[in-house]
Amino acid sequence: MTVQPRPLTGRLDQSSMRRANLALILRHLQRAGSGTRSRIALETGLSKATLSNLVVELIDRHLVREDGPDRGGGVGRPGLTVSLDGRAVAGVGVEIDSEYAAVSAVDLQGTVIRETEAPVDVVALGPEATLDRVARLIGRTVLSLTEARVHVAGITVSAPGVIDYTTGTLRFAPNLGWRDIPLVERLTDRFSQPFPQIALENDAKLAAIAEYASGYQQQGVEDLVYLAGQAGIGAGIVANGQLVRGWSGFSGEVGHLPLDPTGRPCACGRTGCWEGLIGLRALLRRAADDSDPIHDPRRLLEDRLTELHERAVAGDARVLEAIHDVATDLSRGMSIVVDVLNPEVVVLGGYFAILGDLMLEPVRAGLATRRMDDGSAVRVEPSRLGMTSTSLGGAIAALEEVFRDPLLVPVQARG
Amino acid sequence: MTVQPRPLTGRLDQSSMRRANLALILRHLQRAGSGTRSRIALETGLSKATLSNLVVELIDRHLVREDGPDRGGGVGRPGLTVSLDGRAVAGVGVEIDSEYAAVSAVDLQGTVIRETEAPVDVVALGPEATLDRVARLIGRTVLSLTEARVHVAGITVSAPGVIDYTTGTLRFAPNLGWRDIPLVERLTDRFSQPFPQIALENDAKLAAIAEYASGYQQQGVEDLVYLAGQAGIGAGIVANGQLVRGWSGFSGEVGHLPLDPTGRPCACGRTGCWEGLIGLRALLRRAADDSDPIHDPRRLLEDRLTELHERAVAGDARVLEAIHDVATDLSRGMSIVVDVLNPEVVVLGGYFAILGDLMLEPVRAGLATRRMDDGSAVRVEPSRLGMTSTSLGGAIAALEEVFRDPLLVPVQARG
């Protein structure tokens, strides 16, 4: 679940040493791309002989493959290029949202190889019926992968709420109306064994993993905050290259930061909460009258946001002002998070990303007025992963297990 | 510097395997106390033979010693108890504050074996003269340890400001009036080589390490925030058992969180900053008239705070109200930090600790009114380490290097 390997806490014996070196090669290929054996040996510090030996093991498990001779020129015998093999192993991520469920499958190279989405009215259906549908989506994807002889390394399901990691229980998800649902157990029960392991994670935290792993990690960014603009506001925190979940999984619950003591009361009991200022409802309220069709809950959220964007581009003064004001209030809360954590990058997700081109400038301007020192100048970037970042993060998190211990993948993954 | 070992990123060979297992034994003894070889073997998972072999190496370096037969009873041959040897290796921590400098030395067992403090008027003296005095304090402690045949594993110097870790430079320390001082270099230059390695760290971060390592770590607490009440307000963050420094060392710069939009302007340019509400000056301003001798800057800070405490206990209404109000404002900002990070414990240091018995109850009450769910109920505890927590943390941080790689300690540490 953590993106960087946790420290090896237990004893080290020869087999775990070999495991760690196998993982090192895999991770190196992920970061640096393909290379010949001798180059990889040089770059990892392993001897050529050892590296050759380990590569054989990785090829046996179809985690790595030989691409053919390296036509890079230069004098001497050209080496055979080896690279991550994306054909045999995949991770699966599943997002459960109040309006839809989405499934993504990602291979070792980070390529999305399956993507499904289905509208699900979670609140109306309730947990059991929802999980029936989700299980059907998962089952179809896993079956399709299995038939294509792809080994599923694991499945990570996301929910917009607080999670008990010891039991795989969704403790509280206000937007779904769920409380204390043992999601992992209920989903696992719906499949015949053996079935890939299912894990549960928070949506914003998975999105943070996705952003970190697909891009920023390569840039050397180790401290990142993902801010999701949805009905509520959620944050996912990566510090020291590790996901920060907090003591009881509550980290990043920033929706109820008190930003406006004179503001309107919030359902949580406080007043002037951040998500009351910049949550989805607040944005729509600011942007249009109650009678406006943009408030129609039966329309797809993405369509309504696209329409809002079009209105802004067309010059609708009220919408422009709403977006500007929301962006300013976003920057106010963001400066708090930045003061506490000092991330290198803040990634804007959810509806912030859809309206990104319009919000970015006022957000950066708002941050600039509140900055005390140039050393802490944070980068603010819109998410480039779009709405799939959460399920993508789930798939990546599942694959992390393979990058930590390549021996988890059986030898006969492909016929 | 990190309290838990960073993940081993490089290749693993036999020697690093041995190193890791030596470290494992040391860490186990630190956590679980002494034990016989066979019990340690059982608990660490190492085989008896390997463990015996490794213990010999640790004894050679005087990191571990045989205590004598285990008179624990039971049938069978009694084992020889081995435990951490506190006599041969120590870490040194140095705190530079605006009013004083303090040096602590801690041995492997966590016992404080040297402690010095000297008043230093840093602002008046300026960097060079201050560093002369600090170097003299360090030199005396190191000499004393060397003469006692104690190997100094490292020295960590703290300063109340933002640090550039790549160069060991103090970038900005408002309370010292210093900016861009290459502290590590300037201190190292004052000693003849060879001299133990000097590192630089922020004061609140080191205090957080001290709190974490001496107590909470044993309790299994992996997520902790240290809040220091001084002229400013600083936080030290431990998440996943690791110190969070942020991208550029700015993490925990919470003094200027905007808590009171209608409040008084702050030197930083914002208005209503947290430290304007609960910083030392704010406390004193609330507690007594300007003419009151408690404001006299020539008196030792600790004395003034003790007097304040006595007045409160004696029933001084204004002081009591000031403390109560400060505690309430403390809880307001604390709830923000808690929402973002979800720590298990918040440790109150600096003057918060001195007034702890009076502040704790209103702080907890203030938090309770703002809590949204029982799952995130954070523990608030006063620091039990007192004013030395920072230099203590420095010593512990220096010792961490030994716990990560015991082979750093030379074999002939003791004649």
Add this chain to the structure above:
DNA sequence: GCCTTTTGTATTATTTTCTGCCGAATGTGA
């Protein structure tokens, strides 16, 4: 005094990486 139990270490085996070496494949230049 003998037996049982447990400890710590010596010995041997196994596993892994490292070093040195060699054949193979390619480019270079006569």
Add this chain to the structure above:
DNA sequence: TCACATTCGGCAGAAAATAATACAAAAGGC
């Protein structure tokens, strides 16, 4: 065309660490 230099990948043996086994030593119980 051919010899030569260069680099690649793999093989054999060395080195080093842990694991398994065996065994002497030190207690307590009968």
